[in-house]
Amino acid sequence: MKLKATGIIVEYNPLHNGHVYHAEQAKITTEADLVIAVMSGNFLQRGEPAFVDKWARAQMALSSNVDIVFELPYRFATAHAPLFAKGAVQLLQAAGCDAFCFGSEEGSIDAFTNSLTLLSETEEQYEAAVKQAVAAGISYPKALNEAYAAVSNDTKANVKLADLSKPNNILGFHYMKAAEDIRSNMKAVTIKRMGANYHDDAEEGKRIASATGIRKSFFETAALSKVTGFIPPITNNLLERWQTTGKSFGSWQTFYPQLRFIILRDGPERLRSIADVTEGIENLFFKAAQKSDTFEDFMSTVKSKRYTWTRIQRMLVHILNGFTYEMREQMEMPSYLRLLGMSQKGRSYLHEQKKNFSLPVVSKVAAIKDPSLQMDCTASDIYAIGTANNKGHIEIGKDYSSPPIIGK
Known part of the structure; x- marks a missing residue:
């Protein structure tokens, strides 16, 4: 009998208590046997270097309810929301996921379904409103939000719509749109975000803070002790290990x-x-x-x-x-599943199911030549140089020398 897999799309920058809750609830809510994460590499969706590299974050994931970690290629990991979602959802579909689960401010899948229906029915009006706003000098994200608000005002008052001014709602909407576009058979599920919002500062005495708040709190003091209450022990241990090697934590300042x-x-x-x-x-x-x-x-x-x-x-x-x-024109669609790590259950799933995957699983980078994979390797080297802090050996070529992490 096939193991049932649920997919999640993550950055874990770094992994915190809210992320652990999300992975746990994704598995419980969908009655899955295991959780597959598609995780961004060393550069992220908002155009930032990751706090620590993809191998450290994959280790965090495997110790916190995730069974398989695939890397979202640079082409998609650093793209605007629709393309980020498109790449990630296609990888989850290729990996045989029965469902995918995302965190949202909304917490109701029906609200997202209603919003998708609304924009499908008002496509011409919506696109015209977007073009008009952009022509007036408004940024594209703000233009999208204003156009959505305009068409939403004309809908029935008793129809619940997703608030697409919220960052996680925006991503969730695009996950569902991407799944719809590829006619995915995965069930969409959302978990309401607990505690802090995306941009909130970390508040002392609370267990859950946003990754943004955690990074801000750390960079203000350079003391991991300030954020230990918001992160699980494995994250704390890996961040301490990163710090003791003399590496800088990733930021644009670095x-x-x-x-x-x-x-x-x-x-x-x-x-x-x-x-x-x-x-x-x-x-x-x-x-x-x-x-x-x-x-x-x-x-x-x-x-x-x-x-x-x-x-x-x-x-x-x-x-x-x-x-x-x-280079970007050569990478229109995901062409592989880059394996960063797996638990023993994840290993069993891959052994049983990878022959049914619609994309090949890559565990050895040298085994295939692909422009997207080469870009991921280049980005890893650039990241290694930037975080080396002029101390010790710089880990150039780590993609070639690092086998997938095997968790418990």
Whole structure:
């Protein structure tokens, strides 16, 4: 009898008590035998370096109710919400998941279903409203939200809709849209987020804080003791291990010297070829890098109403990693399942089911040649250099030397 798998889409930046609850509830709610996580690599959806690398975060996952960890390729992990969702949902479908479960502020799957139906029925009106807002100089995410609000006002008052101004609701909506687009047979389930919201600061005395709040609290003090109440012991142990090796925790402050060097070396002409760099913003980046000694100064110089902070950061991630428009065109669809780690139950599932997967499982990077996989390896090396902190050996080529992690 086939083991029943539920999929989750995660970043674990870092894994905290709320994440443990989500994975546990995903398994219970869907009556699954195991949980499969599609996890972003070393650079993330909001255009940021990860706090610690993908191997440390995969270890956290395997010690906290997750049985298999597949890496979401760089192409999708650093994309805007619709493409991020598209790549992740396709991987869960390829891995034979019977359901997928996401955390949301809404907590009701019916609200998302109603919103999908509404936008399908009002597609022309919605798209026209988006174009009008963008033409007026409004950022694309804000334009989407305003268009959604406009079509929502015309619907029946007794129909519950998802609030798409909330960050996790937005991602959840796109997960469901991606599943609908590929005609997935996976059941969609949502778990209401517990405790802190996405952008909230970590509050002393509480057990659950957002990953954003945890990182902010740490960077203000550089003391892990300030965040131990919000994270499980395995996360604390792995973060302590990371710190004792002399590595820096990933942040734009850490990576800015590298970024600044690349922008000044390449100049506007080369920057123009980088994915998402558009409308002459490369000139502004070059001028800002010439005079800005810190990442905060750089961002205050280039930020505008037209471009959100996140959109600019995605451009900068692509500049840092040398990810061009031409490279992106070669990676339209996920083409493999990169295995980062598995529990013993996950190992059994792979042994029984991988022959039925619609994509090959990659456990040895050297075994296949794929432009998307090569991009993931490049991003790992860039990340290793940025976090090395000029101390000790830099782990270049770790993708080739690191076998999948085997958990309990």
